Amino acid sequence: MNFRSDNEAPVNPIIMQAIIDANQGYDESYGYDKYSEALTEEFKQLFGCWCEVIPLATGTAANSLAIALAAPPYGSAFCFHRSHLNADECGAPEFFSDGVKLIGIDGENGKIDLDKLENTLANSGVHGEHECLPSVISITQSTEAGTIYSSEEMDRLLEIKNKYGLYLHIDGARIANAVAALNQPIAEMTWKKGVDLLSFGATKNGAMMAEALVIFNPKIIGDIKRRRKRAGHLISKMRYVSAQLLAYLKDHLWLKLANHANSQAQYFYESLKNSHKFVYPVQANEAFLQLPISVISELRVKGFEFHIWPGSNDIIRLVFSHSTKKDDVTNLIETIVNLCK
């Protein structure tokens, strides 16, 4: 029973069928196929606004291209200090952007402390050209801690971004889980809050390898297609990526899958929150639970798979995915309850 990562889940059958269906004869390569050409229109309808859509195979590429578009090589990007962007991409944002400096801001619940962000920005630029140029804020939504920036926090980010003349990027590897949780139109959580670039993830939520970099701001610098190509991310048979994204969007599949995952997390959380310590509020599809070390060992013996959170020895991360079975969650809950008796 795998609660280790939504990256380890299989591909949703509807998406797999879309891949199979795309395999009919010849179609143009490098994004001129009929699936890729339909993609932008679908995204425009989803968001209700102009946007440019770049299909990609990895979230690292989406995030890193976003930073490269939003900041010059001598710029700086502000993000949560332990965000994927800063801690888990092996320097990809720096690489794609030819040297942008990531400035990590800490905060509670896996989110940037917005006062600290503003304070850092207020003290930036004192040294002129001796400092990198503040260029972009990047947040993760939902966060790596399974939490969500609220509408009010997004308003505050918009205010800060405008005050300091920055771009705003969302690493949306799990944006579907955030949208499902907040139960708002995705437009309200993105471009209407001043978001300029969104890494719209699908892989973790049921696709095989499909992400879309969505650009809302037509003033974003540079030539995204050449940047994608020179990074080796122009997939020759792109139809197989775009077909995944089309299926993912169709009939709100993406939201249905995210709702399923979130529901499992909520079920787990509600069942144990009174008896156990959760490190962060469970707002999306992840739970961070503190347990006695002996219980953790026993869970593994019984076939439950999960990560012990780095830096701790008694906190486990549980990820609930589009394909998590409720019975497995029930089993997990009951096992924890029994082991903790």
Next chain:
Amino acid sequence: MNFRSDNEAPVNPIIMQAIIDANQGYDESYGYDKYSEALTEEFKQLFGCWCEVIPLATGTAANSLAIALAAPPYGSAFCFHRSHLNADECGAPEFFSDGVKLIGIDGENGKIDLDKLENTLANSGVHGEHECLPSVISITQSTEAGTIYSSEEMDRLLEIKNKYGLYLHIDGARIANAVAALNQPIAEMTWKKGVDLLSFGATKNGAMMAEALVIFNPKIIGDIKRRRKRAGHLISKMRYVSAQLLAYLKDHLWLKLANHANSQAQYFYESLKNSHKFVYPVQANEAFLQLPISVISELRVKGFEFHIWPGSNDIIRLVFSHSTKKDDVTNLIETIVNLCK
């Protein structure tokens, strides 16, 4: 009837089935799945030697990572002046390698003139640190012109490489077509000829998106896995790439598919070589044919798809793929013959 590119061909059904079969439940992410773990062993058996294998989604990534491994940022790489590496990657090799200078060498039949290469190398290094450090030779096999470096030419490359202390890389986007054409063990054409790095392509020859960077030389500098990650090319659900490669290797599927493609090209070439001008010898799965402009127009009207070669207006490139039907080739031959009467 598409003769435009093997990149526009569909996925071979056996490979598609392998993808479907890999979609059973959870498996580890980031290359620790059972497919990826089996891959290195399969490649070792294929080549009969030690090697490190890095599955990737694009050939651009494979080639560019190879250059980055084989040359320091202040190095230079020698390649055919119109090779994909130099002319069609939008600077990807320079990007991945943080600035390696590509030095294009011209030659006949889409191949580096080896005398010119040696002469260029002999005159390199005169200016010491004012010049980039000659570091790697990269050839394409089979070439972008549909030709093949012979065993004797490979011997000469080995000699040059050793004389100047360089690495040797093959862009093998169509290596299968070369192996099928030469009818030699792939080992004889690669590491036994001193090849240090091979971009082993599968996408053009029937896969969906799957290439393998094969490293034969354990002394190759650097940490390939970190380089892959920071380039955004560590696919999270890598099993779906590795499964393609396993199916591609199994029961010599890769050679069968390449033989099919090559045979169609040969059939076409043999049928027309006495009556028409081919720009390059047809040695693999591509033909470059000179035709009257009016004939080219008529062919298009009749539904044949192909590229007119950039820089010309009367040379068409025809690519024969793993899924090209012999009837379509016959149709094409007869149409050309009729139009040229």
Next chain:
Amino acid sequence: MNFRSDNEAPVNPIIMQAIIDANQGYDESYGYDKYSEALTEEFKQLFGCWCEVIPLATGTAANSLAIALAAPPYGSAFCFHRSHLNADECGAPEFFSDGVKLIGIDGENGKIDLDKLENTLANSGVHGEHECLPSVISITQSTEAGTIYSSEEMDRLLEIKNKYGLYLHIDGARIANAVAALNQPIAEMTWKKGVDLLSFGATKNGAMMAEALVIFNPKIIGDIKRRRKRAGHLISKMRYVSAQLLAYLKDHLWLKLANHANSQAQYFYESLKNSHKFVYPVQANEAFLQLPISVISELRVKGFEFHIWPGSNDIIRLVFSHSTKKDDVTNLIETIVNLCK
């Protein structure tokens, strides 16, 4: 009366005379002149060990080349969070190294908290290739806060560096002030403590534009001369840089100048330490003094020049240089005392 920066001080007359003396007729360019050729031997005698010496015009170049030598593009460098390297080079280390991630560690008195450093390193590498490779520690000696890493702290750094297999670099823009203050042979403070690379600064301490990157560890990766050239730092008429360095080393001029600067700082500190608050201990040639805002204004009116420290409004930085006149310091002390009465 300028206490703003040692960068604003003039060139010491002995060094200026050396520049004039070097201007006799023709000499070879690009570092093959007789001054540059003599340089390595002088540095070997200074340090009593093998070393490679690279003359440069700026400290930014020296520091950034050092990081580029000590870390691969996918590596990370650990430094004080507000060090020049991290906060005042506009991303130069990232640029020269093609993307190394700087990881800032905070601490007291302008120095890395060594427990935090060790703790950070102990938690690094958990994510394998998802993380940059810990590669080098860089400290500033004397620090930007005018403090000095003690011999014991250097021992601890050596221990940490060995434990985690890292290189150790010193940004020695003011290394002369540190050596003068500790009154130890420079060898004891550098390579004998495991320092692999030293940016040996001269500009702040009396030269016109002259720094030397000193490499003690022959295993340091890469080709420093090509790296220098491609960064545009191979000065064609290098004799005029090398001549500065030779004069700076001759007859211990560098130590005499640093001793003068330090003495002025000590005189200032001793005169006021009982009556005023110094933010950091005054150990080299800088003092950070808290004063009433009105006093700060008055000092300026009276012609004293200095920086108000960014982030504060009542802390001034005073830098004492090789050319600071004792009378001016006396004047400053007395003015402060009077204004604070």
Next chain:
Amino acid sequence: MNFRSDNEAPVNPIIMQAIIDANQGYDESYGYDKYSEALTEEFKQLFGCWCEVIPLATGTAANSLAIALAAPPYGSAFCFHRSHLNADECGAPEFFSDGVKLIGIDGENGKIDLDKLENTLANSGVHGEHECLPSVISITQSTEAGTIYSSEEMDRLLEIKNKYGLYLHIDGARIANAVAALNQPIAEMTWKKGVDLLSFGATKNGAMMAEALVIFNPKIIGDIKRRRKRAGHLISKMRYVSAQLLAYLKDHLWLKLANHANSQAQYFYESLKNSHKFVYPVQANEAFLQLPISVISELRVKGFEFHIWPGSNDIIRLVFSHSTKKDDVTNLIETIVNLCK
């Protein structure tokens, strides 16, 4: 008697005196000194137009920053295939620009063949994002072959640049020699011909280490000051660079020095052109002369210093500088005549 390089010549006494004069007390650092502040105005007067002026210590930095300003990382720059930019900077332009591809065009007399340039550009862009974006043309004036682009050639370059929407850069390491030779106002040869960026060299023509990057086009992308800083080229005591440039411009010193150098070259050329073979026309301060190998050896024995041109064994390059003595030239001429009898 040194005819090897103008880089080996000493500093002109007037410029040396300016450096000495600048050494009076404290002045602001990092370009806020009174010399640097006066510089832009002087250059505006020289050119009779708006310009931004960036003092630098090396020509490599000036050229490479220019390319970085004029081309995005995915751009391409067109230059003479054996230009300094392409052949002697160890990849500096690629480094500063984060990967711009240099496309070398050959031609006669050390100059780009403008028909070939136009033809190359006409065939660029066929592959869209698979190709780097043509961005800038860079010429050397006077060239590395001691020749000069004529006013008509500059007109043609302007036409090409406009047709293809490119920027135009001059590597003016020896621009003074070109201006002196053409005897036209420098404005006529630069911005009035559509030049967007000029590397205005002084070092080879009498300065110690001083070049100015002059930007005529206010639309040039990016933040030149941050680019300079992160490349380590913001000299802290910049007054000593700016003072050189001010002295160099004052009373037309730059033209006087260049005229002297050119005159020596012309004297040499006129004396021998009827009896000897010059490889290129002698238009500035360099001569490339073919001589019997035995004569070359004899010249060296007699104390004449020069380079044998790489790739040949019987062509010598003679460079005449601001400090070349006419007697030495006479001596050289007579010695050659005698040895060739």
